[in-house]
Amino acid sequence: MTEPMMESALAPAKERWKFWVTALLVFAVVGAAIFVPILRRRMQRAARLQQQSEEQARRELIQQVPMNPSDPRVKAKLFWISDADNSMLAPVVVELPLSSDPVLRSKQVINTLLAGPVDVELRTLPPDAVLLAFYILPDGTAIADFSEALATSIPSGIASEQLAVDSMARTLEANVPQVKRLKILIHGQEAETLAGHVDLTGTFVVSADAGQAPANPVAAPVAGKVGALLAPLTPVNRAVKLSQR
Amino acid sequence: MLLDVGNSQRLRFLTVLGTSSLFVAGAGIALALQTPSQTQQPAASSSTTPSAAAAGQSGVPTPPGSMPGVQTPGGLNVVVLDPAHGGTDLGARGTGGIQESEITMEFAAEVRRALEQQGFQVVQTRQGNDNPSFDDRSAIANAQRNAVFIALHISSTGLPGTVRVYVNSDLPAVTSANGFIPWDRAQAPYLGLSRKLGDLVQGMLTQRFKGSPDTAQTATIRQLRTTAAPAIAVEVSSVVVNDRTDLDHMAPGVADAIARGVAAFKPLYVIPTAGGASP
Numbered sequence: 001m002t003e004p005m006m007e008s009a010l011a012p013a014k015e016r017w018k019f020w021v022t023a024l025l026v027f028a029v030v031g032a033a034i035f036v037p038i039l040r041r042r043m044q045r046a047a048r049l050q051q052q053s054e055e056q057a058r059r060e061l062i063q064q065v066p067m068n069p070s071d072p073r074v075k076a077k078l079f080w081i082s083d084a085d086n087s088m089l090a091p092v093v094v095e096l097p098l099s100s101d102p103v104l105r106s107k108q109v110i111n112t113l114l115a116g117p118v119d120v121e122l123r124t125l126p127p128d129a130v131l132l133a134f135y136i137l138p139d140g141t142a143i144a145d146f147s148e149a150l151a152t153s154i155p156s157g158i159a160s161e162q163l164a165v166d167s168m169a170r171t172l173e174a175n176v177p178q179v180k181r182l183k184i185l186i187h188g189q190e191a192e193t194l195a196g197h198v199d200l201t202g203t204f205v206v207s208a209d210a211g212q213a214p215a216n217p218v219a220a221p222v223a224g225k226v227g228a229l230l231a232p233l234t235p236v237n238r239a240v241k242l243s244q245r
Numbered sequence: 246m247l248l249d250v251g252n253s254q255r256l257r258f259l260t261v262l263g264t265s266s267l268f269v270a271g272a273g274i275a276l277a278l279q280t281p282s283q284t285q286q287p288a289a290s291s292s293t294t295p296s297a298a299a300a301g302q303s304g305v306p307t308p309p310g311s312m313p314g315v316q317t318p319g320g321l322n323v324v325v326l327d328p329a330h331g332g333t334d335l336g337a338r339g340t341g342g343i344q345e346s347e348i349t350m351e352f353a354a355e356v357r358r359a360l361e362q363q364g365f366q367v368v369q370t371r372q373g374n375d376n377p378s379f380d381d382r383s384a385i386a387n388a389q390r391n392a393v394f395i396a397l398h399i400s401s402t403g404l405p406g407t408v409r410v411y412v413n414s415d416l417p418a419v420t421s422a423n424g425f426i427p428w429d430r431a432q433a434p435y436l437g438l439s440r441k442l443g444d445l446v447q448g449m450l451t452q453r454f455k456g457s458p459d460t461a462q463t464a465t466i467r468q469l470r471t472t473a474a475p476a477i478a479v480e481v482s483s484v485v486v487n488d489r490t491d492l493d494h495m496a497p498g499v500a501d502a503i504a505r506g507v508a509a510f511k512p513l514y515v516i517p518t519a520g521g522a523s524p
Contacts, residue, residue, distance in 0.1 A: 087403060087458075156337040156345070157400035158411050158480050162464040192379070192467060196329075196336060197398070199467040201429075 071097040077174035078113055079167045081122040087159065089124070089167055091174065092117060102178040106142060107134050109175045113167060124167035126153030132187070140180030141203055142172065148187050154195050161198035169206045180207045321514040323392035324365045324507060325385060327468065328353040329478075332376030337401035339484035345399040346374070348492055352397050352481070355496040359504035368392075380428075383471040387431065391514070393442060393507060394476035396468050403482035405491065408454050408499060410447040410461040411478040412439045413469040431473035438475035441513055446477060446506030453498045475514070479503065 075093050082090030096112065099105045110131050116123035129150040136142045154164055165184070172179045181203040185191070191200045328349035330336035336345025350371075357367045368389060370382040377385075386394040403409070416433040426434060443461030451457040461477065469476045481499060486492060 087409075155401040157402055157483075158398060158464050158466060158478060159400050159409060159482075160402045165465070196334065197464075197466060197468075199465045199470055201467070202465075204465070 068099065069097055071099050073097050076109055076112070077171065078109065078117075079170040079174070080113075080117045080124055081163060081167075087163075089163060089170060091170075098175070102176050103134060103136055106136070106144075106172060106176045106179060107131060109171050110134065110144065110168060113171050124164045126150060128153055136179060140178060140207070141183055142176075142179040142181065142206070143183045143185060144168070145185040145188055150184075151186050151191060151195050156195045156197070158197045161194040161196075164194065165198055165204055169204050173206045177207065180205075180209070182206050321391050321393060321507075321511045322364075322366055323368060323389045324360050325368045325370065325389060325392050325394045325474070326353050326356055326360075327370040327382050327386075327394065327396040329396055329398045329468070330376065331371050331374055334376045337399055337484045339401070339486065341487060341489065343399075343484045343486070343489050343492070345401075345484055346376075348399045348481075348484070348489075349397045350374075351493070352399075352496050352499060355500035356395070356397065356503050359497075359500035360507065363504045363508045365504075365507065379468050380471060382468060383431065383473075386476070387471075387473045389474070391516075392474050393510070393514075394469070394472045394474045395446075395503060395507075396466075396476070396478040398478055398480040399492065400480045400483045401485060403480075404456050405482050405486050406454060406495070407457040407482045408447075408450045408495075408502075409458060409480050409482070410443045410450065411464045411466060411469075411480065412436070412443040412461045413476065414463045414465045416470065426473055428471055431471050432469050432476060435473065435475050438514065439469070439477060442475045442506070442510045443477045445509045446479065446503055449502035449506040449509070450479075450499065453502050454495070475510070 073095050074097075076096045076098060077091040078094055079089045079091055082088045094112065096108065098108055114125050114127075114129055114131060116125070116127060120127075126149055128147075130147040131144060132147055133145040134142065150164075154160060165182075168184075169182055172182060183203045184194070184200050186200070194200055328346075330346035330349065332346075334346065336349070338344055353369060357369070360367050368385060370385050371377055386392060400409075413432050413436065416430050416436065418433060432439070440461065447458060447461045451459055464478075466478050469478060479499070481492065481495060484492075
């Protein structure tokens, strides 16, 4: 068989081979174009589910703090919104069996605050928010860790966010004298703001004698004012906080 | 020879093209696998730009010409307007589809016109539907001389038709050893001036919008804390109005009151001392 004859015989095989390679490549690209967005959506959904299930697991692990009927009943002052235009806080006196332990007592009053007043229009915190953890450092700084609903369900705005923080600070001030300052975490993390306005990077003054934020050489005493922000926690404080978790 | 030169080059081209396509597809898959892990990072970290982080390390220089313990007349002539939120951050949302990020831009346009009529130069922290970080917005204000900063917000609560002015809560005093104000407490030396500006603007607003407070309120506002200028936040109530035109009708009155409040503040403006004393 001469060379031109061999070429003419192999030409169809060569064309078929080129066709199949091209088809395979086109198929791969089209398949990737379809598959990648689907994969991406599934991964995002899985990440969301994982995050939700983590929070759910944390909630299940956290034991609710029941009111112990044997604890002495005291007149607790809880601060909710007082007026229709949502601009002021007012104390509501509720008789509750409160623990003498400051951490348990703080959990009990904050959980009551979260449960809200009889008139739901006067609540300061979203009903689906959950107190995940609460502890008090030796210097009187209380750390309150809330579920993400505190940030996502609260009405966005300077007024509503400040009222939420003030209601917690004033309720703690009235019922738990051991708490001097309050640091708010969202799902275990420090958040820059509550819902876009109020600053959560520092600690809020709870007690008028809170004074200087400890272990912070540049922070000067602040005039006692509920809700005022002190300097951000220092790394020293953060180490203490983490060791107590 | 099975393939001629031309076919060989075409085949090589096709092979390179195919391989490149596979690489692109592979990169796409890798990107899809990486994206969810990025979305799990805290939102706060995403809003901090490298420049802002650098600024956080360094601090804010005190205004030129200011010496510790010396107060000099300032000659206020710049107003930095901050239409809050923007981009993916819609801010407060009403049931009628009203979005705070849109309304603040509309209010900013009105306020800008009113201030320019009063002879002020106006700088905006955003021009369109973008969302600069808190630090980037503060950096725009902190780069100005003789300026005040006014953030515009629409609330999701409160008595509709009222307006509240906010000043930052007390901050620890600044101890400045080298003439720099710490970035994270840049507002501290200006709190006294901010209070004066806030009361003047609130007074003008209350004359027009009955039911508003008589004096400025205090709140721990993230945006104001890093702003080295007399700074206030103006919050209009609210996005829960049934009709958007209710808010639109408020805009000229709010703009006029802010412009008159800033004009009334101008003779009181002095460059504060670097030592943290609020004038």
